[in-house]
Amino acid sequence: MSEFKPLVFSGVQPTGNLHLGNYLGAIRKFVALQDNNDCMYCVVDLHALTAQLVHDDMPGQIRSITAAFLAAGIDPQKHIVFNQSQVPQHAELAWIFNCVARMGWMSRMTQFKDKAGKDREQASLGLFAYPSLMAADILVYRATHVPVGDDQKQHLELTRDIAMKFNLDFGDKIRPTGLGVDITVGNEPVHAYFPMVEPLIDGPAPRVMSLKDGSKKMSKSDPSDLSRVNLMDDSDTISKKIRKAKTDPDALPSEVAGLSGRPEADNLVGIYAALADKTKADVLAEFGGQQFSVFKPALVDLAVDVLAPITDEMRRLMADPGHIDAVLRDGGERARARAEKTMMEVRDIIGFVR
Ligand code: AQP
Numbered sequence: 001m002s003e004f005k006p007l008v009f010s011g012v013q014p015t016g017n018l019h020l021g022n023y024l025g026a027i028r029k030f031v032a033l034q035d036n037n038d039c040m041y042c043v044v045d046l047h048a049l050t051a052q053l054v055h056d057d058m059p060g061q062i063r064s065i066t067a068a069f070l071a072a073g074i075d076p077q078k079h080i081v082f083n084q085s086q087v088p089q090h091a092e093l094a095w096i097f098n099c100v101a102r103m104g105w106m107s108r109m110t111q112f113k114d115k116a117g118k119d120r121e122q123a124s125l126g127l128f129a130y131p132s133l134m135a136a137d138i139l140v141y142r143a144t145h146v147p148v149g150d151d152q153k154q155h156l157e158l159t160r161d162i163a164m165k166f167n168l169d170f171g172d173k174i175r176p177t178g179l180g181v182d183i184t185v186g187n188e189p190v191h192a193y194f195p196m197v198e199p200l201i202d203g204p205a206p207r208v209m210s211l212k213d214g215s216k217k218m219s220k221s222d223p224s225d226l227s228r229v230n231l232m233d234d235s236d237t238i239s240k241k242i243r244k245a246k247t248d249p250d251a252l253p254s255e256v257a258g259l260s261g262r263p264e265a266d267n268l269v270g271i272y273a274a275l276a277d278k279t280k281a282d283v284l285a286e287f288g289g290q291q292f293s294v295f296k297p298a299l300v301d302l303a304v305d306v307l308a309p310i311t312d313e314m315r316r317l318m319a320d321p322g323h324i325d326a327v328l329r330d331g332g333e334r335a336r337a338r339a340e341k342t343m344m345e346v347r348d349i350i351g352f353v354r
Helices: 020-033 043-051 059-074 090-101 103-107 112-117 126-138 151-171 171-177 234-246 263-276 281-285 292-318 321-350
Strands: 008-012 039-043 079-083 145-147 181-184 188-192 199-200
Touching: 008 059, 008 126, 008 321, 020 039, 020 059, 020 263, 020 281, 020 292, 039 059, 039 321, 043 126, 059 079, 059 112, 059 292, 059 321, 079 321, 090 151, 090 321, 103 126, 103 188, 112 126, 112 151, 112 188, 126 151, 151 171, 151 188, 151 199, 151 263, 171 188, 181 292, 181 321, 263 281, 263 292, 281 292, 292 321
Parallel strands: 008 039, 008 145, 039 079, 145 199
Antiparallel strands: 181 188
16 A cells, blocks of 8 residues: 545534534534545544433433534435444454553643643543544554544644554564555654544634633533533524523624734634634624624624524434434444455554464
8 A cells, every 4th residue: 555545534422402603613614625535524422421421311322412403414325324333343453453542641631631621530541542542443444534623633633643652663564564654753654554534624714712701612501501502402592502602792894814912702703703714714704893683693694504504403303213224234344344444454454362
């Protein structure tokens, strides 16, 4: 093989209502990428156990994320849509990566620190090892590109570190198999089995912030429902949340530089730009000098225009769980075949007898 075959992979946890941050940071990009790429989109249900072990309605949560993928426009026939627990090879590779990753690397993960809170002794081992499973999710398909929100950037850097250490540690074993690819990392030539993944984080809203506090990420686990627009919110609720969103008293600036030091204004302009497929500069060219009393209703109209068809389609799909399960079963079967191919090679590289 002379180079890695391009492949897009990403996942979303079934841990609650999807919100505008998940949509703009991840799902909208998934849809855009499917025109020119081979894509795999995964409901990462094993990861959901790190947030909370027992879920009231795990099947419903998995189906609702799948419905969001389909309602947003992902084609499960051309691409692969599946849930992680149907492909046990993710967990197998994660164990190997647990042995590759170093405690020091994992201890630096800010998401673990945020989610574990003050009482780290009580955090689960799974929460600590989460990024190692995420690396396995991606690399079990030797995926090359990963669309995610900005909050996942550090985990993707760790994925590269894990891939690099595996490639270097097993370099002498990879070469005779003929399975590796000659790549250059920095100035160093490496014979790599696993690719160095490229994060796809760009766009005007890589980190959508809370509607109540421009310094906090919009998040499923925020106790205030007013902090986020959920994909299942109806038009009145979207309108109420955006009208109540925190802002400052000044008019919008005409230049992007004028947004600095104004996190709430910056966030709303970023959301508008992402929903309209424009840049922040375009949005400010239209609304610069206007008060939020003018901008917010325009943002409400745009958000409702974009989200309402997705919400309606999600509701329609959720009414037919049998169809969603069939999509996941079909995707799971195709994903397992790809993952098993990688794992046969990895087992040979390591030297497990089979
Ligand atoms: N606020 C955000 N802005 C942009 N992208 C975001 N993502 C999440 N929040 C934002 C992206 O959505 C994808 C799926 O995320 P996830 O559900 O797997 O996990 P998460 O990042 O932990 O999401 P939440 O909503 O913030 O959940 P909690 O509250 O449980 O932590 C990822 O690509 C993520 O970057």
